[in-house]
Amino acid sequence: MEPGLEPNRRRELLRAAARLFVEKGFAATTTRDIAEAVGMRAGSPFYHFRSKQELLKAAMIEGLDSGLVRLLAAVDGVADPEICLRVLVRTHLGNLLEDDCRSPMLIYESRALDAADRAEVAAAFDRYQAPWQATLEQLAAIGRIDSAGPPKRLLMFGMLNGCSHWFRPGGALSVDELAEAAAAFVLGPQPSAQ
């Protein structure tokens, strides 16, 4: 079996790299750590990726795009923008905290990339943000939130992504409860009883 025709190993490397980059940070993770995590020898990751940076770039972009697929599937057919936001928040926290793809968190490692790679990652992050922006604009249009400007969206992502710094799965707080609290943060108090 020719090694280059085995796409599973590439994906395994990507998953292991994403997990380690989130846990330890890009600079503190060695390519040997990543190799060991998938049962390879020290030099072998470089058969699949030209450099450590390319591993990071691929993990970020493929993680964001696969997270976006989940986002779009979750809100498919949801008309009410308030429900839509709650679903986006819950799914995003799933991307961040539950699956082994914690790539939304990796954007903060962009500084390790050069300008060209950073631009590619920024494009993937824009794609990921698109459904959020649409929902926030709908919420602003019906007066449910006061503004959908950039500060609102960026503050929101900071709040959501920051969760992976302190949230521990299996603790007193469930992801569902966390999603509820986070959505309430964005939406403010309920305007009417439900």
Next chain:
Amino acid sequence: MEPGLEPNRRRELLRAAARLFVEKGFAATTTRDIAEAVGMRAGSPFYHFRSKQELLKAAMIEGLDSGLVRLLAAVDGVADPEICLRVLVRTHLGNLLEDDCRSPMLIYESRALDAADRAEVAAAFDRYQAPWQATLEQLAAIGRIDSAGPPKRLLMFGMLNGCSHWFRPGGALSVDELAEAAAAFVLGPQPSAQ
């Protein structure tokens, strides 16, 4: 002049280290970077600090404690909890974005420390959080926010600290405007016209 009796150099090292750790991350910053930033040779920082980790720990703790001093000075004599929160937010964003002490951001580098150092840093962060917790509890007591539980506070710090990932001083958004938007996020819409 004996080198050990010059406390200014120690402070210079701490400031340079804090700035570099925030910009590039702890692992990506070399002790040579720090030495160069204050005009020292490669080995000299180790005259002041036993290890790179100790530099990080000291930068975090002294940064948090000096930020706390500013926090307490800013809210001194402020009785209204809503105004108090706005002042805390504005001062915190100043600690984070304006002065060269951006230490509130450094808590996310705690993972580079061992358990004992991490506990010391956690204690400093608890001190920093105390006035926030008191203010949030007052706001909850008068019904201005719905809850002052841990998720609220942690979500809020995530939102605030995340700003240093995207906010650029001198851009279209001023720190005052950012503080306004962030405080509005925590407080929700105004209950009455002002």
Next chain:
DNA sequence: CCTACCGATCGGTAGG
């Protein structure tokens, strides 16, 4: 994808 390896860098130290 492994073996074997290299050049560079890095945290830290001895001695003054």
Next chain:
DNA sequence: CCTACCGATCGGTAGG
């Protein structure tokens, strides 16, 4: 605080 240095580690490569 500098000079001079060391051992370890790390990203990456050659050749198969």
